[in-house]
Amino acid sequence: MVNLWKKCILTHIEFMFSTVSMVDTTDNINQIIGSNSPEACRMYLTKLEKRGNPQTDTNLLLKLKDSYSRVFSRLPLGMYSNSESYAKMLVRYAELKGIDDPDDARDNFIVARSNCKSFAFVHIAHAQFEVARGQVKKGTSILQKALQVNAKPTELIETAMQKLKAGNYQFLPAEDRESLPGRFHLNLVSYAVCLGGGSAVALSNESIVIKGKRFLVLKMIGQGGSSKVYQVLDQRNQLFAVKYVNLEEADAQTVESYKNEIEHLNRLQQYSDQIIKLYDYEITNSYIYILMECGNLDLSTWLRNRKTVNPLERKLYWKNMLEAVQTIHKHGIVHSDLKPANFVIVNASLKLIDFGIANCIQPDVTSIMTDSQVGTLNYMPPEAIKDTSSQPGKASSKISTKGDVWSLGCIMYCMTYGKTPFQTITNQITKLHAIIDPTHEMEFPDIAEKDLLDVLKRCLVRNPRERISIAELLEHSYLKLQSQQQSPVPAPSDNNDLKRILNELAALQSPNSIARAANVSMTMWNFQ
Incomplete structure (x- = not known):
């Protein structure tokens, strides 16, 4: 009788898919969840995913993750851990998490393995995920533990282990891949070692x-x-x-x-x-x-992953930013929207990557007026904020090379204090007023590097005429290691900071590690 009831539910679900496939996702998933059937929920989610590719369609990815969350909140894990469909949903949810948050995905894989340990594919999916990120030992360990807990079918795990040892990262034969959830056979099985040093990356078939x-x-x-x-x-x-x-x-x-x-x-x-x-x-x-050119990661992400910034790294990246901006200024380009996300780290060097709203100015002109306000508020100079009094009845903003200096100063302020000068002001109107208000004092907490403190204060001057220039910043004592008020710069063999940076680069296990380390080393000593 129970099986007949389930068949009726699934038949009804299939009818819904064929007649109202474009009905609002939230309404549909709530109706499906009401059946308390993991099989029906998984069928719905699989069909929903076929509308596009969540790896490239952000809206679809968000809808899918939200739908899976709704299922898990209404169908408790403790009640359905023995359901194969439920286990497959847990795996697919972890895979989707892995598209934009690998750490969160890892946690979800662990949850799936802990609660649905009897299913071999759950362990294989997690092992595949770890191997894709270069964690071959971790992947091996997961497969070994799957054998210990007697996950079924055992043959599937043994096959995956054999392929892993042979360097073949397609763990499952084609006939088994087809039975796994969603696009598992496309997105998680097609892996290849292509960067050397044991690093593996996921390959889609696109x-x-x-x-x-x-x-x-x-x-x-x-x-x-x-x-x-x-x-x-x-x-x-x-x-x-x-x-x-x-x-x-x-x-x-x-x-x-x-x-x-x-x-x-x-x-x-x-x-x-x-x-x-x-x-x-x-x-x-x-x-x-x-x-x-493909960078390692952008400066915004790099900063987000650090509680503090190493002084040598900060100095290196500051020099890189100044050189990049000096180049565009020499060719009559004002960027107008400099921020950490516009710089990317490539082989231990920072590079400018975006010119989307850059403006060209003539060599004999110091600034231009634009009809629209541009830039990102936390990095926007006072003179770039709309000034309705400059032209009656028309809002305009002044753009100049000194505006880019202010933005760079905000980036350096963030690299020094962990926040931008006006970041704590959450109300946007209040923040705008604070940026242009000369009576609103910016905070400059005391730091050991007095030359750096001087750089920050001279970049963040509201009057652009009094603000320091890029050329002056490149000649500033802050970039000359020997001028620091601390002890003399030690030899490379005694420099613990430099050693730490080089060790971190070597730990990347990339064929470019030696080149990156050499770049850092040469750049550091070129400061002298």
């Missing part, structure tokens, strides 16, 4: 073709507005970043800004190593592809 050259998409590493940035691999196993712009979703001004970015990158390639490299691009009526 590719991008730019001027006849095919690139395999590894993952999405950023997005904004109508653009997405992917990490890709070419046929020689070299990593690149590809910015994809959907022109059908972009207005004329946005399209112009992306073409502007390509033009700037093209012009500046030969003048500085602190500008991200542009290798190729393709523009059609419906999309733009920009093939660029």
Whole structure:
């Protein structure tokens, strides 16, 4: 009788899918959950995912994660841990988490293994996830523990272990992959070692073709507005970043800004190593592809992952930022939106990556007026905030090279104190007033590096005419190690800070580690 009841429920669910496939997701999932059937819930979620690719469709990813959360909140884990469909949902939820939050995904895999330990595929999925991130020993350990708890079928685990030892990261045969949840057989089984040193990265079966050259998409590493940035691999196993712009979703001004970015990158390639490299691009009526150098991570993420910043690293990155901005200024470009996310770390060096709203000025002009306010508020200079009194009846903003200095000062302030000067002011109107109000004093807590304190105070002067210039900052005593008021700079063999940085780079287990370490070492001593 129970089986007949379940069949009726599933038949009803299938009918719903065939007739109201586009009904609001929230309403649908609530109806499905009401059946208290893991099988029905999984069937619904699998069909929902077929509407697109959650790796590239952020809206779909959010809908899926929300739907899975609703299922788990209404169907307690303790009651359904013996259900294969429930276990498959736990695995798929962990996989989806892994798209943008690997640490959270790892926690969810552990929950799945702890509660659904009798299913072999649960352990294999977690092992696959760890191996994909270079944790081969961890993956091996998970498979060994799966054998110890007698997860079934045992043959599946033994096969995965044999393939792992042989360096084959497709743990499951094709016939078994098809029975696993969602796109497991596409997104988690197709792994390949392509960076050397034991590091592994996930390969999807999607590719991008730019001027006849095919690139395999590894993952999405950023997005904004109508653009997405992917990490890709070419046929020689070299990593690149590809910015994809959907022109059908972009207005004329946005399209112009992306073409502007390509033009700037093209012009500046030969003048500085602190500008991200542009290798190729393709523009059609419906999309733009920009093939660029692939960085390790952006400065914003780097800062977010650190409680404190090492003084030598901060000094190195400050010099890199100044050199990048000096280059664009020399070529008549004011960036107007400098922030940590616009810089990326490439082989221990910081590079400028974005010119989306940059403005060109003539060599004999000190500033320009723009009809729109641009920039990110926490890094926006006072003079860039709309000034309705400058032209009666029309709002305008003043843009100059000194505005970029203010923004750099805000970045350095964040690298020093862990926050931007006005970050604690949450009300946006109040924050705007504080930025332009000369009576609102900025806090500069005392630090050991007095030269750094002077840099911050001279960058964050509200009057742009009195603000320090990029050229002066490059000559500032802060960038001269020998001028520090502390003890003399020790020899490289005694420099614990430098040793720590080099050891961290070596720990990356990447074929570029030696080159990165050499770059850091040479740059540090070039300061002298």
